[in-house]
Amino acid sequence: MCISNSFWRHFSCNGVDFTVTRKHPQLIHGTFNIGKESAWDLSVVYGHPNPSKRRDLWTELRNIEEGGVGRWCVGSDFNAILHRNERKSKAHEATGPDRGFVNWFNNSDMTDLNFQSPQFTWKRGHAQSRLDRVVVNTDWFETFPLALVLHLPKLKSDHCPLLIRLRDKGTQKKCDTSFRFFAPWTMHEEFEAFVKQNWRDDCLWDTNITRFTAEVQGWNKKVFGNIERRKMALYAQLDQLNNLNLDSPLWNKKRCEVWLELEKCLQQEELMWVQRSRCNWYHHGDKNTRYFHTVTQCRKRRKNIEALQDMNGEWCYDQESLRREGTNFFQKLYTVENTQASEINFGGSYPMILEDKIDVLGYIASQQEIKHALFSMGSLKAPGPDGLNPLFYQSQWSTVGKSMTSMVQSIFTTPDLIKNFNGTNIVLIPKVEV
Template sequence: MGRSGDFNATLTHDDRKLLAGQRINPEAAFRRWVNESEMIDIGFSGPKYTWCRGSSSSCIDRVLVNSRWQQAFPNASIMHLPMFKSDHCPLLISLDGMNKPRKGNQPFRFFAPWVMHDQFKSFVKDNWQTQGDWNVNIEDFKTHLLQWNRQVFGNINRRKEHLYHRLEKLNTKIDMSGSSEQLDQAKKELWAQIEEVLSQEEVMWLQKSRCNWYHQGDHNTKYFHSLASSRQRHNKIEALKLESGEWSYEPQEIKEWGTKFFETLYTEEDASNPEINFNIDFP
């Protein structure tokens, strides 16, 4: 379920700006309704305030959704567009996201569930080189690790579906032919594999959500998935305020201005730094 539009109410102290930068308290009844309905504000890109009149501004237009909506549209994003012939700015809702990241640009990240695999320790022992150049060893290990992930570890979701399918077939066989010691043992081993993959799935979503607390064994993947989806949306840059004060929504222009900003930030104004002689001899 999702609700969007002009609620004419605020959720936080920063949602309204009055004369001389004053702030007023958010509407308690609106906050209570959001909490009791278990709705979530999924954030936005673009200008903060969605309504302006004179010197007063506020963020009263928003999109609120529940966890089922988040799971159905994990890549959804909201953009505040410039105001035109109205004192409200329009909200652009994209269910697939504005700027999808290219897979080729994604950096290598260590996948926490790998360490839960019974072969991971031996894999590290066999593939980590203690001699030679550190950077070369890192790159070689990453290559072998990604290959091991594809060939041995596999996709957690596909493994879970496969195990559930096997369990369903086994239960059907037991219902038709009756239970036996062999079938009971097979079912026990299958449940052990399912528990293992569920624990790996829980750690996977925990890592993606970067949750600050965790109690292993709850299998609360729905909660972690919700956090991960929210974090993924907040990590996207879909609008950027330029030096001119205008907002840019073009991916290529955002990329160029972002690159320019960090190039300027990390460029020394005076590269002619004097050498420091510590009068220390190294062998």
């Protein structure tokens, strides 16, 4: 098949509009509209099976990009792979990644849309590969951050049809509404005073946690506010002051104040995206907000499950079937079939612990040791059930340190108390073959 043999001039159905603007033997390119949404560029490809002739496809894609594209989506049958694990064959040396494909993908800074269902989209005999995929540029990805691709069952072809689910952010269901500490709060000038008002050393640890988490959510709405709205308002205010084109000391002072406020807001935004991206190598001041935003959206897409393979090897896609298969899998996984477990014989012997070492193990941890352990943790590591990550306790140590020390030391004197603090959040995720 050659794409040029298909006569595509215009496509329209139920508010969906696609107009072809460029044709090539291995590609059709055009503008795509959905209802009132702004147009985005769509390239439907069919890579030539011959690698030498397929080079024309990568050249044409570069030409399209150099001619100017906005939000760009490229997909269908590339007849090539990006990674070696995307091909499986009994041949002694299976064909590896297409170097031209890899170079174009990296140089154009494209993102491979997350997919679900079977890993391979093409199969013939014992050979199978992921030849079909959808890749997008950063502008398209930021417009549809929750989009993913479903590999649908094969019909009368040896290729899987591809279904792109855009999934608007507004229609995404929020399953987890539990409290989470918001790192940018620590950058607000009133936050430290707020913590002191709502954290008392003479109260029980659970009482302090409950009071603080309840009060801080109201403080967030009334005092801290929405970072994005504050940023846009400050941009508009700064633009208005610049348009006045005044050069008096009063106006210069006002512009400086707005600029400093905007700089602080941008730093808060940076920390917000770093926290959401779970980045481990961040240093304050990196200013890579767009990168952290992209990482966050990638994590969001990976957390969504749109397809599962049942016990019979069939793929299911509807939500009710997904819930049922997930529940059945873990119920079977954690169901004990043999209740009479045999006694474990470790054998061998263990060295005796000297008495002076035993005495050291019984010591109660000092405040300095507790503080050192706390500050050794990663500030933005995932929190426990109370929603407070290490950053909160580290930044507010002068206020919460005394009660934290009392809480930890009480566990040393009454070990049974550990069950009240040793809770954790667990997400059960089945392993998949990559």
